[in-house]
Amino acid sequence: MAADQLDEITARAKAMVAAGRGGDLMLMPGWWYVITADSFLDRMTAMPDIVELAPAVRCPTLCLRGDQESEDTYPAEAFAAHAGAICDVEIIPKCDHFYRGREQAVIDRVAAWLRRTLG
Incomplete structure (x- = not known):
């Protein structure tokens, strides 16, 4: 989903959430649609294996x-x-x-x- 930009996009999502902008949309370089910063971080931390x-x-x-x-x-x-x-x-x-x-x-x-x- 984040392609080769995982660290950069994760940092951006964390900064957006910290700034109260967790519901704002982010473009994903390895994906064909957008996701909110909150949802991106949730997928990174709460998705079961x-x-x-x-x-x-x-x-x-x-x-x-x-x-x-x-x-x-x-x-x-x-x-x-x-x-x-x-x-x-x-x-x-x-x-x-x-x-x-x-x-x-x-x-x-x-x-x-x-x-x-x-x-």
Whole structure:
């Protein structure tokens, strides 16, 4: 999200919050939209590590990811490898983060998973 400017953007966000401007928007060089200084710092400090928490998930899980999404950002395979229960990973081909034009593929995968998992 901050690309190669993490330290600079973190310092700017902290300064904005300290000045009472935590709700002001910031542009992110590695992202396609804006975020508030408060939200940026929250993501840096309060976002859980889902792979670290995966062993505590004790129910069947389906992880979907478009093939155009980064495994580093959306670690479906890593989550499945550490999950505390069955975790299926479905990678939707020709698919971006928003599943544009691939909605039916998502519906089909989720419906099939629910039929298999719930009987």
